[in-house]
Amino acid sequence: MINSEARKVLISGASIAGPTLAYWLAHYGFNVTVVERAPALRLGGQNIDVNGPAQLIAQKMGIEADIRAANTGELGLQLIGQDNQVVAAFPKDGAMSGTQELEIIRGDLVSILYERTKQNVTYWFGDSITALEQRPDQVNVTFSSGKTDTFQFVIAADGIRSRTRRLVFGEEPVFKYLGLYTAYLTIPRQKTDNDWWRWYTAVDRRIVMLRPDKQGTMRASVAFMAAEQAYDNLSAAEQKQMLKDKLAGAGWETERIVGALDDTADVYFDKVGQIKAPRWFDGRVAMIGDAAYCPTPLTGKGTTLAMVGAYLLAGELASHQDYQAAFVAYEKRMRPYVEAVQKLPPGVPWLVYPRTQLGVSLLNTVAGIVASKPVQEVFGLFTSTKSEKESQEDEIVLPDYQ
Structure with a gap:
């Protein structure tokens, strides 16, 4: 185990990967500071899933009950047709539902992680890393506020556009664009809304x-x-304005969304892509989560990778005398899982983004057939009979670090 005099760690980013890593490092006796560029916790965002091995980690952290209490209550997935009709429905408890057991808003999970760690972890808000100087025994860090400090390790957990990553790895990690732009925003609820995830495909x-x-x-x-x-x-x-133009004439609830754009500052807009990095550490600096291996929301595994990577990195640092050996062990355990998660099915995302009305109609017809009771019953015959815990553990082995 790394000796107690070499336990001062700086983590950049207070979203999901950063606080999860902070929890486990503090648990193993490290002195942990998390620096966050935003002036406070960023509590916005969309639905995320705490599934697979991430659920096991949540159990180990004692936060599963909190996550369940914050569940969105989503009933499942409905595909909406051109006349506002439900063309296909996949209930939460069905074999092919996109809604997971632990469905939560991103900001709610951020808040849970912060509350779980704030007593044992130091948080600096409204500041960020501007320079890193690696020495044989430490990393000298300069912050945007002008202050400086030294740490034994620095971990980039500040997202797909990580500035900390750029300081160390430059342009080495590649952003693999997947052909999509996306925008998220929060809008007022109306009486006509329900608790289903409603998906509408326009031409x-x-x-x-x-x-x-x-x-x-x-x-x-x-x-x-x-x-x-x-x-x-x-x-x-x-x-x-671009989003208003893009939504013009699309139908369904798009005019409502256009109207809400003028009344909210809670709009996230970005490209959809994956981060491909040939290495995740350099000297005493490493990276986790979206900064290292963003899989895109298309996989539904971003939160899982963030929490698993944090758990493994902390455990390996706690288990090794040599930090370089710890970083190597972390990457050896994590990389095959990341590569498996980042593999997208053939035709994704293009197949579900038809250009013509005929293409939309065909897509909705196929979805209706797949969602039909006979097909669901047949599909259910081929689903695993393993317990949930066994299925989760099949994805990646989570060691019980001491």
């Missing part, structure tokens, strides 16, 4: 979704296919 390669939360609002998302550089460097106002 011209556009998808609009509405999902429930526990705050009495709805989480809206818009996704569309476009060239990679099509909407780079837009201001917030330009992004909103």
Whole structure:
């Protein structure tokens, strides 16, 4: 185990990967500081899943009950047709539902993790790393506030656009664009809303979704296919206008979303892609979560990778005398799992973004057939009879670190 004099760790990013890592490092006796560029916790965001091995980690952390209490209450997935009719429904307890057992709003999980760690971890908000100088026995860190400090290790957990990653790895990690742009925002709930995840496919390669939360609002998302550089460097106002133009004539609830754009600052807009990094550590600096291996929301595994990577990295640092050996062991355990998660089915995402009305109708017809009771019953015959815990552990082995 790394000796007690070499336990001062700085983590950049207070979303999910960072606080999860902070919890486990503090649990093993490290002195942990988390620096977050935002002035406070960023509690916005959309639905995320705490599934597979992440659920086991949540159990180990004692936060599973908190996650269940914050469950969105989502009933399952409904595909909506051009006349606002339900063309296919996949209930939560069905064999092919996209809604998971532990469905939670991203910001709610961030809050749970913060509350679980704030007594044993130091949080610095409104600051960020601007320079890193690696020495044989420490890393000298300069912050945007002007202060400086030294740490034995620095971990980048600050997301897909990680600034900390760039300071150390430069352009070595590659952003693999998947042909999509997406926008998320929170909108007022209406009487006509329900607790289903509603998915509407429009012509011209556009998808609009509405999902429930526990705050009495709805989480809206818009996704569309476009060239990679099509909407780079837009201001917030330009992004909103572009989204209004993109949604024009799309039908269903799009006019409602257009109206909400003017009344909210809670709009996240970005490209959809994966981070491919040939290595996850350099000297005393390492990275986890989206900064190292973002799988995209298309996989439904971003939170899982964040929590698993945090658990493994902390455990390996606690188990090794040599930090380089710890980093190597972390990557050896984690990389095969990441590569498996990042593999997308053939035709994704293009197959579900039809250009024409005929294509939309065909997609909805196929979805209706798949959702039918006979097909669901047949599909159920081929689903695993293993227990949930056994299925989770099959995905990746989580050692019980001491």
